[in-house]
Amino acid sequence: MIPEELKDVAAQWQEQAGQYAHQVYVCTAAGCLSSNSDQVLESLQKEVKDRDLHEQCLVKGVGCMGLCAGGPLVAVQPDGVLYAHVTPEQAPAIVDALGDEPAADLEAIEADAPFYERQEPIALENCGRVDPESIEECIGADGYAALARCLTALSPTEVVNVISKSGLRGRGGAGYPTGLKWSTVEKARAERKFVVCNADEGDPGAFMDRSILEGDPHRILEGMAIAAYAVGADQGYVYIRAEYPLAIERLRKAIRQAKRMDLLGGDIMGSNFSFDIQLRLGAGAFVCGEETALMASIEGKRGTPRPRPPYPANYGLWGYPTLINNVETFANIGPILREGADWFAGIGTEKSKGTKVFALAGSVLNTGLIEVPMGTTLREIIFDIGGGIPDGRAFKAVQTGGPSGGCIPEQYLDVAVDYESLRELGSIMGSGGMIVMDETACMVDVAKFFMEFCRTESCGHCLPCRAGTPQMLGLLDRITRGEAVMRDLEMLEELCDLVRNTALCGLGQTAPNPVLSTLRYFRDEYLAHIEDRTCPAGKCKMRSTTEVNR
Amino acid sequence: MSKARVATAWLEACSGCHMSFLDMDEGLLELAELIELVYSPLVDAKEFPEQVDVTLLSGGVGNEEQLELVRHIRPRTKLLVSLGDCAVTGNVPAMRNHIPVEQLLERTFVQEADLNPGAPEAVVSPLRPKVQPLHNFVEVDEYIVGCPPDAELIKFIVSELLQGRIPGRGVRSRFG
Amino acid sequence: MSTPSSPIRGPVEAPRQIRTLKIDGFDVSGRAEQTILQVALEHEIDIPRLCHVEGLSAIGACRLCLVEIRATGRLVPACVTRIEEGMEVITDSKRIQKYRRSLLELLFAERNHICAVCVANGNCELQILAEELGMDHVRVPYLNPDVPVDASHKQLAVDHNRCILCTRCVRVCDEVEGAHTWDVEGRGVDARIITDMRQPWGDSGTCTNCGKCVELCPTGALFEKGTCVAELERREFLPYLTAMRRTEQ
Numbered sequence: 001m002i003p004e005e006l007k008d009v010a011a012q013w014q015e016q017a018g019q020y021a022h023q024v025y026v027c028t029a030a031g032c033l034s035s036n037s038d039q040v041l042e043s044l045q046k047e048v049k050d051r052d053l054h055e056q057c058l059v060k061g062v063g064c065m066g067l068c069a070g071g072p073l074v075a076v077q078p079d080g081v082l083y084a085h086v087t088p089e090q091a092p093a094i095v096d097a098l099g100d101e102p103a104a105d106l107e108a109i110e111a112d113a114p115f116y117e118r119q120e121p122i123a124l125e126n127c128g129r130v131d132p133e134s135i136e137e138c139i140g141a142d143g144y145a146a147l148a149r150c151l152t153a154l155s156p157t158e159v160v161n162v163i164s165k166s167g168l169r170g171r172g173g174a175g176y177p178t179g180l181k182w183s184t185v186e187k188a189r190a191e192r193k194f195v196v197c198n199a200d201e202g203d204p205g206a207f208m209d210r211s212i213l214e215g216d217p218h219r220i221l222e223g224m225a226i227a228a229y230a231v232g233a234d235q236g237y238v239y240i241r242a243e244y245p246l247a248i249e250r251l252r253k254a255i256r257q258a259k260r261m262d263l264l265g266g267d268i269m270g271s272n273f274s275f276d277i278q279l280r281l282g283a284g285a286f287v288c289g290e291e292t293a294l295m296a297s298i299e300g301k302r303g304t305p306r307p308r309p310p311y312p313a314n315y316g317l318w319g320y321p322t323l324i325n326n327v328e329t330f331a332n333i334g335p336i337l338r339e340g341a342d343w344f345a346g347i348g349t350e351k352s353k354g355t356k357v358f359a360l361a362g363s364v365l366n367t368g369l370i371e372v373p374m375g376t377t378l379r380e381i382i383f384d385i386g387g388g389i390p391d392g393r394a395f396k397a398v399q400t401g402g403p404s405g406g407c408i409p410e411q412y413l414d415v416a417v418d419y420e421s422l423r424e425l426g427s428i429m430g431s432g433g434m435i436v437m438d439e440t441a442c443m444v445d446v447a448k449f450f451m452e453f454c455r456t457e458s459c460g461h462c463l464p465c466r467a468g469t470p471q472m473l474g475l476l477d478r479i480t481r482g483e484a485v486m487r488d489l490e491m492l493e494e495l496c497d498l499v500r501n502t503a504l505c506g507l508g509q510t511a512p513n514p515v516l517s518t519l520r521y522f523r524d525e526y527l528a529h530i531e532d533r534t535c536p537a538g539k540c541k542m543r544s545t546t547e548v549n550r
Numbered sequence: 551m552s553k554a555r556v557a558t559a560w561l562e563a564c565s566g567c568h569m570s571f572l573d574m575d576e577g578l579l580e581l582a583e584l585i586e587l588v589y590s591p592l593v594d595a596k597e598f599p600e601q602v603d604v605t606l607l608s609g610g611v612g613n614e615e616q617l618e619l620v621r622h623i624r625p626r627t628k629l630l631v632s633l634g635d636c637a638v639t640g641n642v643p644a645m646r647n648h649i650p651v652e653q654l655l656e657r658t659f660v661q662e663a664d665l666n667p668g669a670p671e672a673v674v675s676p677l678r679p680k681v682q683p684l685h686n687f688v689e690v691d692e693y694i695v696g697c698p699p700d701a702e703l704i705k706f707i708v709s710e711l712l713q714g715r716i717p718g719r720g721v722r723s724r725f726g
Numbered sequence: 727m728s729t730p731s732s733p734i735r736g737p738v739e740a741p742r743q744i745r746t747l748k749i750d751g752f753d754v755s756g757r758a759e760q761t762i763l764q765v766a767l768e769h770e771i772d773i774p775r776l777c778h779v780e781g782l783s784a785i786g787a788c789r790l791c792l793v794e795i796r797a798t799g800r801l802v803p804a805c806v807t808r809i810e811e812g813m814e815v816i817t818d819s820k821r822i823q824k825y826r827r828s829l830l831e832l833l834f835a836e837r838n839h840i841c842a843v844c845v846a847n848g849n850c851e852l853q854i855l856a857e858e859l860g861m862d863h864v865r866v867p868y869l870n871p872d873v874p875v876d877a878s879h880k881q882l883a884v885d886h887n888r889c890i891l892c893t894r895c896v897r898v899c900d901e902v903e904g905a906h907t908w909d910v911e912g913r914g915v916d917a918r919i920i921t922d923m924r925q926p927w928g929d930s931g932t933c934t935n936c937g938k939c940v941e942l943c944p945t946g947a948l949f950e951k952g953t954c955v956a957e958l959e960r961r962e963f964l965p966y967l968t969a970m971r972r973t974e975q
Contacts, residue, residue, distance in 0.1 A: 285913065302910060307786040307806045424852060460891065460910065460917030462787050467832035470915045471866045498828045501801055502789045572770060635842055638863050639834070642842055646869035680870065693862040697842035717859030725853055726841025726956075 003416035006115035013140030028061035037072035045086035065128035074251035123331035127215035135257035146337035157231035165341035167353030172326030175419035188321035203402025206433030209327035213247035217254035223330030305505035348374030352418035362435035401430025404510035406517025409548015442539035450514035465508030482542030557589035563609030566698035567634035573701035615675035848948030849955035878928030895939035
């Protein structure tokens with residue numbers, strides 16, 4: 001396929017789609033699927049077919065629509081109606097109401113509800129709109145157009161410049177300028193180069209990358225292909241955790257479709273640029289999301305990090321320069337090249353451009369997937385978009401950044417979210433997990449949860465993380481059992497300092513963060529556990545005896 | 551100058567540390583000028599006295615009686631010294647620590663018993679789940695490592711302590 | 727671990743370029759491709775270390791060789807950090823000493839190290855470092871894991887109670903002997919060195935009985951059978967072997 005043909009496919013699909021008077025979208029991402037949205041899809045398709053409406057009404061499965069708390073979700077266009085908690089039995093009522101007011105006995109969500117109104121989808125623009133298993137549809141929704149433009153109109157350096165100018169920063173957590181990374185790999189001189197997509201999403205409560213891959217896999221392939229063109233790579237890998245079977249299946253299908261249409265593989269779109277993508281499945285180790293461990297795993301070795309520098313951009317897979325970006329970073333590439341660097345740089349804050357996808361979870365009404373401009377406040381995210389805390393309970397803290405992040409208390413809810421502001425608060429942006437906690441959460445217990453996670457996920461390579469995390473966990477456990485003395489707290493703080501400053505990789509260095517941030521904002525709770533042997537939240541079962549034994 | 555009141559005690563350990571103490575040979579005579587041994591396996595006193603200046607404790611804490619003794623001693627001595635690897639680390643007695651106590655007693659007193667199988671229930675103090683160093687229970691002022699610590703080292707540290715100096719890490723000594 | 731040319735921190739420069747730097751206030755110089763540890767040792771400045779052995783790939787795992795870069799205050803592992811022009815390195819400070827002692831405490835608490843009954847007593851790098859760094863007690867609780875001893879090999883044995891996961895055995899077996907009998911299984915604090923696919927050592931189909939792992943083990947975890955307490959002796963062979971191989975090439 002050449003770029004002109006791509007336009008034909010897009011036009012063809014748009015024309016075809018335009019023939020339908022009604023379109024019914026059923027969310028088939030993992031969240032809704034787990035509440036049987038596949039059966040909803042089936043019964044809707046059957047209902048439409050039975051009534052002989054299938055020429056006027058298209059029923060299709062799409063990716064994540066965001067409001068996971070309302071799953072299974074069904075959207076009806078052009079009516080602009082969104083139904084929540086749909087059951088297969090409600091299919092006739094939905095079909096009855098086509099082109100009309102929303103069915104009265106169904107749970108309809110207003111299109112201008114704050115949950116959608118406050119969002120600005122870029123990475124997720126096609127999620128919930130296109131059928132992720134149809135490449136024609138993705139092309140019809142501007143898919144691969146940016147790649148075509150790069151191949152025909154831009155030099156690799158120009159592509160890198162666009163990305164640099166856009167101000168895009170790595171969405172995997174650290175926020176390293178993407179353009180700078182690309183430019184380093186582009187400038188590296190080597191026989192071979194690689195592009196890797198890090199889809200080893202492992203933070204508890206995070207499902208941003210999974211939703212993007214399940215909802216719009218072609219966008220990632222396109223982003224990777226553009227990156228490969230820009231840096232001069234001919235082979236790409238998507239390193240994805242095996243716990244995401246649906247995302248894997250859809251990626252596999254997408255790669256097959258793209259190859260068949262000459263959008264991947266040899267001489268892409270008639271150019272002399274070749275790029276192939278393979279999947280590598282992670283075996284469940286959190287640390288393999290760390291780029292050097294990830295590379296070791298791709299090479300078939302034990303997934304343990306190695307010291308940096310040298311950075312992958314110079315010394316990556318098998319020693320060759322390697323560009324590693326996160327799923328969401330790649331998801332932003334297409335739109336940036338389509339709409340221009342200035343458009344992207346116009347969104348967000350001074351240092352953090354564009355939008356960020358968050359997985360809103362925990363004690364919040366609208367759990368789900370959201371995308372907001374950088375600079376949106378935590379309050380807007382949790383209370384306007386998230387709908388606040390259920391059951392009239394009070395907000396206590398929000399945990400961002402997963403096990404490497406921290407807990408942010410109420411007094412900072414009006415802080416505009418970007419990479420720098422969260423870091424100043426003792427947390428991090430991370431990949432976008434956001435867990436809301438209410439008054440019933442014990443902050444020591446929360447810290448213990450994350451420390452347990454880090455202990456289990458430590459790879460064992462470097463000493464401070466391997467032997468330090470079980471010690472920190474032991475001390476936290478003593479505190480939550482009411483057996484600790486002040487000396488234990490001092491020891492805990494000393495170990496936090498030690499591990500943070502001496503561990504080899506990011507996982508180890510940040511493992512103390514959940515402890516340090518809860519100590520920073522909720523020291524009182526630690527002291528209550530130790531000095532008064534009470535858990536203010538009533539969560540921890542304290543030992544009645546005051547005997548202090550080890 | 552009145553003599554310093556010094557005590558020694560022997561918890562979960564062999565007698566090695568006390569043997570090493572006696573190995574000071576003629577050093578003992580010099581020491582005897584400076585100290586009065588108020589409580590020790592080497593003397594007759596049955597009760598740990600009040601107002602002791604320096605107490606050398608060998609052995610970790612492995613049973614309830616030992617824990618009681620350590621907690622009895624601490625407020626009655628100005629300085630407490632962990633003497634030897636058992637007191638500092640648990641050492642050889644701690645090699646049982648990964649085995650649950652019931653299993654340990656069953657193996658020792660039932661499976662391996664020639665006569666009267668059954669774990670002792672009276673007279674001897676019940677074992678604690680693990681043998682642990684003294685500093686896990688009470689504040690310790692000085693550590694003398696070694697299995698056993700060198701006699702010269704014991705002599706040096708005791709005389710430093712008697713002169714009001716706590717050598718701490720200033721002294722090189724090796725585990726084992 | 728099959729690439730002997732393991733990555734070393736810092737820019738890759740043309741070889742034979744000379745860099746000058748300060749280590750602990752002394753003006754020293756080295757070749758651009760050398761690490762801080764190599765240059766320090768050449769100038770008789772010793773830096774504590776447990777995982778590193780000259781002649782094997784450097785992995786920066788034990789973190790005891792952390793040194794401070796004066797300009798940034800950052801701690802970097804000397805074994806994998808290349809020297810840079812004008813660099814000022816501090817190998818010993820109150821802060822570094824404190825960290826090193828704490829790291830040793832974590833090691834002693836991790837497995838069951840009973841020096842008094844160990845074959846390596848008196849000849850153990852862990853024990854000697856504790857003495858040198860003044861680690862006279864362990865403040866964190868001992869974890870007392872239940873770990874096995876594998877004495878299935880006819881001459882050699884491994885006691886996991888004494889293993890510090892330095893992986894010298896894994897590297898020498900792979901990079902020098904070429905057998906790759908040893909590897910690591912498990913994660914975090916449950917990681918263990920294993921022979922082949924966790925077969926008993928005596929059943930290993932790849933072990934050549936060369937004993938290089940035993941010679942390089944810093945503690946008494948790997949030892950020759952028939953060795954009693956404090957009887958373990960080590961021969962220095964790696965420098966000769968690597969020198970011989972270099973001349974052959």
